[in-house]
Amino acid sequence: MGTTQLETVPEPKYWHLKTVLAEALDSEFAVGQILPNERELAARYGVARATLRQALEQLEFEGRLQRRRGVGTTVAPPRVGVDVAPVEDSWPGAPGDAWQTDGCEEVSPPARVARLLDASTTEPVSAVRRTRRAHGQTVATELLYVPCAATPGISGSGAARGHAALRALHHLELEGQERSVELGSARADDARQLDRLPGAPVLVVTTRYLSGGATMAVAVSTYRADTCRLTFGDTGAVELLAS
Amino acid sequence: MGTTQLETVPEPKYWHLKTVLAEALDSEFAVGQILPNERELAARYGVARATLRQALEQLEFEGRLQRRRGVGTTVAPPRVGVDVAPVEDSWPGAPGDAWQTDGCEEVSPPARVARLLDASTTEPVSAVRRTRRAHGQTVATELLYVPCAATPGISGSGAARGHAALRALHHLELEGQERSVELGSARADDARQLDRLPGAPVLVVTTRYLSGGATMAVAVSTYRADTCRLTFGDTGAVELLAS
């Protein structure tokens, strides 16, 4: 007995559904518009709610949708371009950088940071909490680690200590930065500040600031992956083009 | 009647489970080791399999686990650092770059690429397919778009055409690059090449190559987000430090 279908391609339902929804978003919905609720969408497409949610999750990861509990699912605007290194070759907290200092306390650095600082986890560091806002929303949180040994005379806590730690860095000559980007999921405290649920996808940018052949500071910045596109302004001609 | 618990913090089960598992990974498992299967883990922790899977998914996004159908769940090695711009300020395909040219065909550029090229979607471009390998696995796929108008005399298809298109670029003076990174989910074809399932999280790097005040090429590179940490080698002193 022969079968009519050759080379069956069992595409998962949620994957197909995602494609269908993506097309609907392009043609039938405007940015900011609210979609029908999940129970109705599931019924309309004849799938279980869990399956529909799997499709919506994909679209959310791609920055096409935004879901808010108690409110609904809306069509997301295009991702915001956020320049990761707006001021070329400068210390954090230099005039013109996009961050706001929220606080600072003395802690033992997490293992990964200690490794980047070429220090042990027992050596105390100042951990400066900063946030970055753009287009009316908090797009990133940051923990900036500065060894206490490099900033003599620093004490106390709060934003004042944070500013002092940053000022201390500015007296040094910045020789270079080293940066990496990876996928992460938001810890509970970061999630709260970013107005997301814990576990939301984030882009983690780790920056190492070098001076005198050593690492003088390490910044771990956590950007909302759903709304942000990280940009890296680069060599000369770019600004020419932009102007 | 009084209750013993003050300030109930209804932490989701999967979130708590994720934390517990993460600690177990640190203390009881070695890299590459295979975990008990999902049904057993779910039973062991007294949750439904779906809930356990939600926790595992989080850990996979953080690069801690690797799951393969038909095989099992293994403890992932630390993420591989992949330099996004290994050769500073050079065209793609220059000697020493990390990519392999797989093929090339003439297409109409997708809308987003056309916009970056300051061109219309009807103007034909060469789409060069490239892949990048590191540590024995394919870590990225790329589509590099070069306007046919900028590379006169190019024709045919396949790797030969790709090499020709790249060579044509090398005759121009590169004035700058502009780069962005964002989260995406793997399309079916990319997923196959990256040995992942469709929808797997990826980091999408878009690079604009500038020459003569115009955009002469656009590369859209898709990196595995689970195994890769993108690094951006930077200003001078870094190499000094590495040596």
Next chain:
DNA sequence: GAGTGGTCTAGACCACTCC
């Protein structure tokens, strides 16, 4: 063919937002 992770269902209840 046995065992794994991946998909899907139908239903319940919870946390949150807004009226």
Next chain:
DNA sequence: GAGTGGTCTAGACCACTCG
């Protein structure tokens, strides 16, 4: 209090890998 998305369950079947 009504309506939304978020969590969780118990179970079924499928696609894949490997011996």
